[in-house]
Amino acid sequence: MSTVARIVQSHGKAFIVDLAGRRYVATARRKKTDYAVGDLVEIVVLNEEQAVIERAQPRTSLLYRSDEWREKLIAANVTQIAIVLAAVPSFYEELLSRCLVAAEDADIRALIVLNKADLPETAAARDVLAPYAALGYPMLELSAKTDITPLWPWLEGQITVFVGQSGMGKTTLVNGLLPEANARTNEISTALDSGKHTTTHATLYRLPNGGELIDSPGLQEFGMRHLRGDRLISLFPEMRQYAGQCRFQNCRHDREPSCALISAAERGDILPQRLQLLRKLRSECPN
Ligand SMILES: Nc1nc2c(ncn2[C@@H]2O[C@H](COP(=O)(O)OP(=O)(O)OP(=O)(O)O)[C@@H](O)[C@H]2O)c(=O)[nH]1
Ligand SMILES: [Zn+2]
Numbered sequence: 001m002s003t004v005a006r007i008v009q010s011h012g013k014a015f016i017v018d019l020a021g022r023r024y025v026a027t028a029r030r031k032k033t034d035y036a037v038g039d040l041v042e043i044v045v046l047n048e049e050q051a052v053i054e055r056a057q058p059r060t061s062l063l064y065r066s067d068e069w070r071e072k073l074i075a076a077n078v079t080q081i082a083i084v085l086a087a088v089p090s091f092y093e094e095l096l097s098r099c100l101v102a103a104e105d106a107d108i109r110a111l112i113v114l115n116k117a118d119l120p121e122t123a124a125a126r127d128v129l130a131p132y133a134a135l136g137y138p139m140l141e142l143s144a145k146t147d148i149t150p151l152w153p154w155l156e157g158q159i160t161v162f163v164g165q166s167g168m169g170k171t172t173l174v175n176g177l178l179p180e181a182n183a184r185t186n187e188i189s190t191a192l193d194s195g196k197h198t199t200t201h202a203t204l205y206r207l208p209n210g211g212e213l214i215d216s217p218g219l220q221e222f223g224m225r226h227l228r229g230d231r232l233i234s235l236f237p238e239m240r241q242y243a244g245q246c247r248f249q250n251c252r253h254d255r256e257p258s259c260a261l262i263s264a265a266e267r268g269d270i271l272p273q274r275l276q277l278l279r280k281l282r283s284e285c286p287n
Contacts, residue, residue: 002042002054007076008204010037017043017051024051036062036073037202037214038159061106063161067223075161075202075214080109082154084164084173085129087114087121091165093128097277098222099163100137104235105227111154112139115169118146131271135237144169148176155211161202166218174215178205229285232278233261238270239278254279 008023009016015035017026026043028035029052035041040057056076063074063081083099085091096112103110112132114125122141133139142150154160155177164170202216227235233243239261247258253275256262261278264270 002044004040004057005043005051006204007035007037007039007041009201010035010073011201015053017041017053019043019045019051025049026051026053028053034071034073036064036076037204037216038076038078038161040077061108063102063106063108064226065221065223066226067221068225071226074163074216078106078108078159078161078214080111080154080158080160081106082111082113082151082160082162084113084115084162084168084170085125086116086168087119087125088116089165089167091125091168093273094277095165095219095222096129096132097274098224099219100132100135101227101232101235101277101281102222102224104237105224105231109158110137111160112137113151113173114139114141115144115173117141118143144173144176148173151177152209155207155213156209157211159212159214161214161216163216163219165220170215170218174205174213177207177213179208223284224281225284225286227281227285228287229282232281232285236270236274236278238274239264252279252282 003019005017005019007015008018013027015026017024024045035053035056042054043051044054045051059076061078062076063078065072065074081099081103083096085096100110112129114129116122129139140150140154142148162170162174202214204212204214206212233239242260242264245260248256251259253259253261261275265272265275
């Protein structure tokens with residue numbers, strides 16, 4: 001008989017599932033079935049420690065990356081993505097934009113967290129980010145090292161996945177949000193990771209003030225080949241209004257005459273680097 005559990009940790013092929021507070025190491029019944037942290041899955045419990053995943057229940061959202069070779073699920077059923085940035089080391093603006101596009105595609109909220117606000121370099125980062133805040137994406141400055149409390153109201157009642165490049169301070173932030181708890185999860189994960197050099201898992205935690213947090217592995221690239229080319233423009237809030245306004249219906253917004261997006265960029269109504277990303281995504285998408 002199967003019963004519904006929640007995936008709270010992913011190690012690629014093995015998962016930790018939570019069933020009413022009990023944790024099991026679970027693997028998929030069939031090969032090639034992909035599950036993500038946050039998934040509700042039907043499982044069959046084998047013994048005190050192990051279970052088998054039969055299938056996932058329908059998801060309210062799914063974040064994933066894809067390149068030419070494979071798809072990689074990031075998190076399922078989240079309501080929000082928190083993109084952790086810092087002025088030092090410098091962040092990739094394009095990666096931020098890709099996360100925002102992914103949020104639009106998954107129909108979830110996006111929150112930009114500018115960490116290390118104590119550093120003087122933060123002023124310049126704030127300027128780079130201002131246009132994104134102007135697009136309507138909430139932006140929060142804080143210093144994970146000193147005070148994470150500004151984040152609490154944003155996390156309440158949300159299932160938030162934290163993403164960030166290495167070095168942005170995501171670990172410091174997540175540790176600040178989580179008190180001692182979660183030791184058990186970590187014990188199991190240490191056992192599952194033994195023999196590997198790096199831990200590449202994502203983990204879901206319950207927050208003391210309500211809400212849940214998924215810590216994901218550091219993000220360096222965010223391929224989105226799964227996006228449909230004709231849908232791309234709808235994933236850029238500032239460009240939506242120009243949909244269908246180019247002279248050519250199949251405009252690539254590249255060098256075509258009377259392109260509504262090129263005109264908008266020339267007027268300064270859209271950021272050139274956002275238009276550049278739209279083109280790039282379009283050229284990456286096979287469909
Ligand atoms: N000045 C300052 N430094 C911070 C802050 N938060 C984190 N750091 C530092 O930034 C560095 C990276 O922090 P981590 O929390 O390890 O960063 P991460 O994003 O998890 O990076 P990886 O562990 O490489 O994935 C560490 O040296 C932290 O001490 C902050 O608010 N202010
Ligand atoms: Zn165009």
